[in-house]
Structures are given as C-alpha cells and as structure tokens.
Amino acid sequence: MEGKILSKIYILQRANSNPGGDESFPLMSDCADARKIERQRKKWKKLGGFLSISVSLVSIFALSWIYKILNFVWLRPRKVERTLKQQGIRGLTYKLLIGNLKESQAMIDEALSKPINRSHSIVTRLEPFITELAQNYGKVALSWLGPYARVSIMDPELIKEVMLNKSNHLEKVKINPLIELVAPGLALLDGEKWAAHRRIMNPAFHVDKLKRMLPAIYTSCSTLIDKWRNLVVPDGSCELDVWPELHHLTADVISRTSFGSSYKDGMQIFELLSEQARLFTEAGQFACIPGYRYFPTKDNYRRKEIDRRVRALLKDMIMNREKVMKMGQTSENDLLGLMMESNIRDSHEHDQALYSMSIEDIIEECKLFFFAGQETTAVLLTWTIVVLSMHPDWQQRAREEVLQFIGKAETPSINDINNLKIVTMILHEILRLYPPVIFLVRTVHKDTTIGGFNFPPGVVLTLQTLHVYRDPELWGFDAEEFNPERFAGGVASACKNLGAFMPFGFGPRICIGQNFAMMEAKVALAMILRDFSFELSPDYAHAPRAVLTHHPQHGAQIILHKV
Numbered sequence: 001m002e003g004k005i006l007s008k009i010y011i012l013q014r015a016n017s018n019p020g021g022d023e024s025f026p027l028m029s030d031c032a033d034a035r036k037i038e039r040q041r042k043k044w045k046k047l048g049g050f051l052s053i054s055v056s057l058v059s060i061f062a063l064s065w066i067y068k069i070l071n072f073v074w075l076r077p078r079k080v081e082r083t084l085k086q087q088g089i090r091g092l093t094y095k096l097l098i099g100n101l102k103e104s105q106a107m108i109d110e111a112l113s114k115p116i117n118r119s120h121s122i123v124t125r126l127e128p129f130i131t132e133l134a135q136n137y138g139k140v141a142l143s144w145l146g147p148y149a150r151v152s153i154m155d156p157e158l159i160k161e162v163m164l165n166k167s168n169h170l171e172k173v174k175i176n177p178l179i180e181l182v183a184p185g186l187a188l189l190d191g192e193k194w195a196a197h198r199r200i201m202n203p204a205f206h207v208d209k210l211k212r213m214l215p216a217i218y219t220s221c222s223t224l225i226d227k228w229r230n231l232v233v234p235d236g237s238c239e240l241d242v243w244p245e246l247h248h249l250t251a252d253v254i255s256r257t258s259f260g261s262s263y264k265d266g267m268q269i270f271e272l273l274s275e276q277a278r279l280f281t282e283a284g285q286f287a288c289i290p291g292y293r294y295f296p297t298k299d300n301y302r303r304k305e306i307d308r309r310v311r312a313l314l315k316d317m318i319m320n321r322e323k324v325m326k327m328g329q330t331s332e333n334d335l336l337g338l339m340m341e342s343n344i345r346d347s348h349e350h351d352q353a354l355y356s357m358s359i360e361d362i363i364e365e366c367k368l369f370f371f372a373g374q375e376t377t378a379v380l381l382t383w384t385i386v387v388l389s390m391h392p393d394w395q396q397r398a399r400e401e402v403l404q405f406i407g408k409a410e411t412p413s414i415n416d417i418n419n420l421k422i423v424t425m426i427l428h429e430i431l432r433l434y435p436p437v438i439f440l441v442r443t444v445h446k447d448t449t450i451g452g453f454n455f456p457p458g459v460v461l462t463l464q465t466l467h468v469y470r471d472p473e474l475w476g477f478d479a480e481e482f483n484p485e486r487f488a489g490g491v492a493s494a495c496k497n498l499g500a501f502m503p504f505g506f507g508p509r510i511c512i513g514q515n516f517a518m519m520e521a522k523v524a525l526a527m528i529l530r531d532f533s534f535e536l537s538p539d540y541a542h543a544p545r546a547v548l549t550h551h552p553q554h555g556a557q558i559i560l561h562k563v
C-alpha cells in the first residue's frame with residue numbers, strides 16, 4: 001500500500017516537474033492518478049480530522065460526566081453545606097456519597113431490636129437519629145440523605161410556612177424513587193397535573209358523597225363485628241391481633257366506597273402493596289443513592305414483579321368498569337367512576353377543554369388510593385384500640401357516649417356520628433401521640449426563602465411533625481401523656497399554633513381523604529365500643545415502628561370481652 005502510494009507520488013512529481021511536456025506522453029494518465037491521490041489524501045485528512053474531533057468530543061463528554069459525578073457526590077453537597085451553615089443552620093458534616101445513612105440505619109436497627117415499656121414515650125424508638133440530631137443541633141438541623149442535604153424542621157412556624165408556600169419551588173419528594181411503587185399519583189404529582197387530578201377526584205370526597213358512603217361503611221363494620229361476636233361466643237371473651245383485622249376492615253371500606261368492589265376482590269392488590277411497602281422500608285434510606293433501584297438484587301427483582309402484577313390487576317379492574325360504562329350503564333359515581341368518566345370523555349372527544357386522565361394515570365391513582373385509603377385509617381384505629389386498652393377510664397367514657405347517642409341503631413345517621421364528642425377527642429389525641437404519618441417531606445427545586453433561610457435546590461426539607469406533637473413548649477408539661485381532654489374545645493383551642501398539629505397535612509396538599517377517614521374511624525370505633533370491651537393481652541409488646549406509616553412491630557394482641 002505504502003509502495004503504491006510512493007510510486008503515485010513519483011508520477012505526480014513528474015507531472016508537476018514537466019508542466020509543458022509532451023501531452024501524449026503517459027503523463028496524461030499520471031495526472032488522473034495524481035488527482036486520485038490528491039482526493040485520497042484529502043479523504044485521509046478528513047478522516048484524521050474527524051477522528052481527532054471524535055476523540056476530543058468523547059474526552060469532553062467523559063470529562064463532563066466525571067465533573068457531573070464529582071459535582072453530585074462532593075462539590076455540590078459541600079457548597080450546599082457551606083450555604084446552609086453560613087446562615088446559622090447547624091448540623092452534621094457531609095460524608096462522601098452515603099452521608100449519614102449508615103449511622104441513621106444502625107440507630108434504627110438498634111431501636112427496633114427490643115420493645116419499649118407500655119408508655120407513650122415512643123419518639124426515640126421511632127426516630128432515634130432525628131431525636132439525637134435535634135438534641136445536638138436544635139429545631140432546624142442539617143444531616144445527609146446520601147448526597148442530599150436534609151434539613152429537619154421542628155419549628156411549627158417554619159412548618160406552617162413550608163406547607164403554605166405558594167412559590168411552586170417546593171415539590172413532593174423525588175429523592176427516594178421506590179416510593180413511586182407504593183404511593184404514586186396525586187401524592188407525588190406537582191404543578192398543573194396535580195391540580196387537574198385533584199379537581200377530578202375532589203368531588204368523590206364532598207360531604208354529600210360521604211353521607212352516601214355511610215351504608216357501605218356500616219356493611220363493612222357489621223361484617224367485622226359479626227366475626228368478632230362469633231369469636232367471643234364460647235366463653236364471652238377471646239384473644240386476637242386487631243392489626244390485620246382492622247386492615248381488612250379499612251380495605252373493605254375503601255374497596256366498596258371508591259372502587260365498587262370488596263376486600264375479597266381487591267385482596268391480592270392489598271397484599272402485594274403491603275409487601276411493596278415492607279420492601280420499601282427494608283431498603284431504608286439507602287434507596288436515596290442514585291441508581292439503587294437498578295441494582296440486580298433479589299429485592300429489586302421482587303419490587304418490579306410486584307409492580308407488574310399490581311398494574312395488571314388494576315388494569316383488569318379498570319377495563320371491566322370501562323366495559324360496564326360503555327354499555328351505557330351509569331358509572332357508580334365513586335372515585336373510580338369519576339376517573340373513568342374523564343378518560344371516556346377524552347376518547348369521545350366531547351370536550352377537549354377538560355383535562356382527562358389516561359389509563360396509566362388511573363392505574364397510578366388506584367395504586368395510591370388502594371394503599372393510602374386503607375393503611376392510614378387502619379393505623380389510626382389500631383393505635384386507638386391499643387391506647388384505649390391502656391386507659392380503660394377513657395374507653396368507658398367513650399362507650400357511654402356511644403350508647404347515649406347511637407344506642408343499638410343499625411345505621412346511625414351522620415348527625416348521630418357528629419354528636420360523638422368524646423370519641424372525636426380520643427381520635428385527635430391518638431393522631432397527636434401515634435400519628436399514622438410521622439413526618440412530611442418537600443424537596444426544594446428552585447431557590448426558596450423560608451423563615452429567613454435561603455434553601456438552594458436539591459435540599460430536602462423534612463417536617464418532623466411527630467416531634468412537634470410532643471413539644472412541651474407547645475403542648476404543656478403533659479405532652480407525652482394521653483389526655484384527650486386537651487381537645488375538649490376543639491383542635492384550635494388545644495394548640496394555638498396551626499403548624500403544631502397537622503395529622504392530615506395542611507394547605508393545598510391537605511389529605512383529600514381527611515373527612516372520609518375521620519367518619520370511617522368514628523363509625524368503626526363506635527360499633528366496636530358498643531359491643532366489646534378490650535384490654536391488652538400479656539403477649540402484647542409495645543413496639544411502634546415506621547413502615548411508611550406507623551406500625552405496631554409485633555402486632556396488636558388484645559383480649560376482647562362481650563359487653
């Protein structure tokens with residue numbers, strides 16, 4: 001090849017050295033060759049240029065990725081740390097990539113290794129790391145969720161400001177992507193899509209709709225009461241774990257009221273979502289490490305499998321409802337019906353101005369409501385039964401009230417339910433001491449000023465409501481005690497500061513199911529109280545733990561007596 005090129009260069013030189021030579025001489029073909037060579041030379045030059053540009057581009061690309069990674073795991077966190085500390089926010093120093101995940105998880109594991117005595121001082125068990133952080137650095141303290149700065153806030157004024165912030169610079173949490181597998185949809189959406197979904201779903205929870213849901217709630221409660229009556233028949237009492245029982249109850253209620261089915265129909269979905277929530281908790285905060293969910297682990301494989309199955313089951317449920325609606329039958333007017341109407345309206349293109357939910361959107365929302373609609377209320381009812389077992393005086397007061405206002409009525413009216421003041425006080429006190437949601441999270445996505453602090457993008461704000469609800473400065477010397485009396489004058493008089501008690505959240509993102517959950521809890525508690533008295537079983541181990549919501553780690557074993 002080289003020789004060929006050299007001989008061609010020789011011919012070219014000859015052609016150049018004999019510009020006026022005999023034209024018939026083979027130099028003619030020499031010229032053609034020369035042009036060919038020149039073209040080839042240009043081609044090689046071009047290729048060389050192209051290669052060197054490619055190498056430069058690849059290097060720039062690689063360097064920019066190296067810089068991005070370096071920035072993500074080190075430069076940015078250090079810069080954020082300086083910015084926050086300069087403003088007087090005290091806390092822990094950043095550690096490369098994992099931040100404080102390791103020590104936080106170790107403290108949680110240690111706390112969960114043993115139950116506590118039967119008191120309401122549960123905060124150290126539930127959140128040992130945050131408790132120590134607050135003791136060392138105060139009510140606004142910095143720690144690290146992997147490479148993300150976490151500012152834990154226990155000051156009710158700041159919490160209120162965060163919840164009412166209208167800048168659109170605060171978003172729902174996106175730090176731990178595994179949450180999308182359990183509670184996606186409305187709970188994680190932001191901006192216009194959130195507003196549109198909320199508009200479609202709000203009517204399902206209006207007061208007049210709630211009234212119409214009462215019969216379905218009675219049906220579910222009666223099924224539970226009948227089952228318990230049969231259990232106590234032989235000797236007037238029996239021992240049982242109310243934790244799974246109350247889960248079945250609330251699952252049945254949400255299935256009947258929102259999806260037009262029953263617990264039995266949705267059982268597989270509930271069980272799969274519970275397993276997904278457990279896997280979420282087991283991953284711990286390590287799931288905040290970018291790419292964690294793509295690691296080829298057994299748990300990650302299982303997570304994907306569960307999600308695939310839940311989606312398939314929900315899709316079947318949605319398609320069945322669609323068939324019914326397309327056959328001209330009116331929708332049930334429940335939550336699923338409202339979402340489906342928005343979807344069908346779109347496919348008929350009746351009104352383009354109205355937002356419509358895609359089938360994918362509906363699946364995500366169903367996933368959320370199947371989970372949030374049963375889990376939180378089951379938690380509230382379970383802790384209520386446990387705590388009333390510890391305080392038989394309040395149990396008796398509540399029972400007397402139920403017998404006075406509801407008596408033996410099969411289907412009490414909404415007014416009867418609203419008359420239950422002591423029951424309501426008790427539920428509020430349980431929401432304070434054993435809140436189903438123990439903290440709230442917002443992520444800063446654009447520079448935001450709150451309470452005089454400027455938070456740069458990427459900072460995670462955790463509103464540590466569990467701690468706020470126990471603050472003696474806000475709740476008095478008996479903050480750790482069970483004293484429903486404090487709610488006798490209503491929530492506003494129990495605590496003057498709006499940011500000090502928000503078990504259902506606050507502001508535009510307040511829980512959509514708040515009234516539904518309270519109504520369901522009152523009905524269920526009233527129906528249990530009038531038929532049974534209860535005490536803790538000797539087997540009961542007091543062990544609250546956080547599994548997305550607030551679980552009794554070893555169940556809630558009680559002894560039921562027929563009243």
Ligand code: HEM
Nearest residue numbers: 187372373376377380436437503504505509511512513517
């Ligand atoms: C005792 C029961 C319940 C408690 C303590 C509770 C608590 C909460 C809290 C604290 C939030 C706000 C989260 C935040 O701001 O980040 C919330 C939001 C939400 N809850 Fe509940 N909840 C309960 C029952 C329910 C029920 C029964 C449903 C459904 C039927 C439900 C559906 C939702 C939804 C969809 C959201 C997201 C709302 C939005 O972002 O627009 N919750 N809940």
